[in-house]
Amino acid sequence: MAPTHVLRCCQRTLAWIPVIFIAAVVCWSYYAYVVELCLYTIISIGEKIVYMIFFHLFFIMFVWSYWKTIYIQPANPSKEFCLPKVEKERYEKEERPENQQEILWRAATSLPLYTRTGAGGVSIRYCDRCQVIKPDRCHHCSACDMCVLKMDHHCPWVNNCVGFSNYKFFILFLAYSLLYCLFIAATVLQYFIKFWTNELKDTHAKFHVLFLFFVAAMFCISILSLFSYHLWLVGKNRSTIEAFRAPVFRAGSDKNGFSLGFRKNIAQVFGDQKKFWLLPVCTSQGDGLTFPTRLVSADVEQQATVTLQQEPSKSAAEVPESPVSESQNRLLSSEQNANNVAEHQETNTPAESETITISIESES
Numbered sequence: 258m259a260p261t262h263v264l265r266c267c268q269r270t271l272a273w274i275p276v277i278f279i280a281a282v283v284c285w286s287y288y289a290y291v292v293e294l295c296l297y298t299i300i301s302i303g304e305k306i307v308y309m310i311f312f313h314l315f316f317i318m319f320v321w322s323y324w325k326t327i328y329i330q331p332a333n334p335s336k337e338f339c340l341p342k343v344e345k346e347r348y349e350k351e352e353r354p355e356n357q358q359e360i361l362w363r364a365a366t367s368l369p370l371y372t373r374t375g376a377g378g379v380s381i382r383y384c385d386r387c388q389v390i391k392p393d394r395c396h397h398c399s400a401c402d403m404c405v406l407k408m409d410h411h412c413p414w415v416n417n418c419v420g421f422s423n424y425k426f427f428i429l430f431l432a433y434s435l436l437y438c439l440f441i442a443a444t445v446l447q448y449f450i451k452f453w454t455n456e457l458k459d460t461h462a463k464f465h466v467l468f469l470f471f472v473a474a475m476f477c478i479s480i481l482s483l484f485s486y487h488l489w490l491v492g493k494n495r496s497t498i499e500a501f502r503a504p505v506f507r508a509g510s511d512k513n514g515f516s517l518g519f520r521k522n523i524a525q526v527f528g529d530q531k532k533f534w535l536l537p538v539c540t541s542q543g544d545g546l547t548f549p550t551r552l553v554s555a556d557v558e559q560q561a562t563v564t565l566q567q568e569p570s571k572s573a574a575e576v577p578e579s580p581v582s583e584s585q586n587r588l589l590s591s592e593q594n595a596n597n598v599a600e601h602q603e604t605n606t607p608a609e610s611e612t613i614t615i616s617i618e619s620e621s
């Protein structure tokens with residue numbers, strides 16, 4: 258086995274450590290709550306039953322949503338976003354960025370792309386690593402080594418990319434883990450005080466009950482901040498990446514470019530039917546490749562421009578100037594070459610090319 262392959266295998270194995278840690282804490286919390294608190298410490302039968310019912314309700318929903326967030330693979334761009342073989346070969350042979358962009362523009366004529374890269378939004382977003390034209394809101398994840406649709410961030414606590422395919426599950430995972438911790442902290446508090454003040458005599462349950470309260474309270478605080486932030490993002494229809502760097506449209510960058518209003522933004526992630534909102538089942542709207550934007554009228558014009566470029570008898574440089582095709586023509590003009598080179602370099606530089614790994618440290 259090549260050393261790089263061994264290294265990659267080691268990295269993949271080590272990446273599971275945070276998930277194993279969370280699973281171990283959850284298993285211990287189950288034992289501590291059910292056995293040490295409910296069975297050994299609580300005397301009232303009624304209290305035991307009520308606590309056990311609600312505990313198991315939160316536990317099942319939490320584990321279910323956590324499992325779905327881990328298990329659901331990130332969605333990737335479909336085949337239409339790959340360059341045709343001939344074009345790909347031409348692209349690889351081509352050394353000049355402006356000519357490479359010309360190839361990309363031609364390949365992208367039939368694709369519903371509204372976002373661009375670079376100043377002025379003149380360059381098609383392309384992933385050299387996956388050799389694919391990036392759909393809107395798609396980004397390359399260096400940890401997963403793939404382009405992920407509507408990528409939000411790479412989460413080490415689920416060892417998975419959070420994106421279009423599992424964003425709803427991730428939000429529910431945060432919600433149910435918060436409820437799980439809140440419920441534990443609230444119900445354990447009185448026994449925590451009794452053990453702390455020695456009202457209850459020292460038993461083996463004391464350590465578990467004291468520790469259970471500390472751990473639940475600590476997780477509550479960290480999850481609450483992350484959950485609040487993601488609820489705000491859902492309300493704005495913005496991904497974590499877009500919150501840090503606004504998407505660039507033809508008209509320029511617009512952090513609210515995908516915002517359709519609060520209700521529609523919620524429906525984008527959770528779907529139309531409220532009865533499914535709280536269940537970790539897939540109800541997100543769309544296919545992850547295209548997203549409605551606030552700039553629909555501008556996009557129609559953009560489509561018209563793109564059609565002009567499709568005409569085989571005309572080279573891209575011969576496309577007549579019109580207000581709506583300005584960006585494409587500027588792209589091919591020599592005046593813009595220097596700009597394009599810079600933008601293209603930006604596209605290809607790993608640090609800047611939307612190859613993004615965001616580790617949320619505050620999750621635990």
Ligand SMILES: [Zn+2]
Nearest residue numbers: 384387397404
């Ligand atoms: Zn990629």
Ligand SMILES: [Zn+2]
Nearest residue numbers: 398401411418
């Ligand atoms: Zn990832």
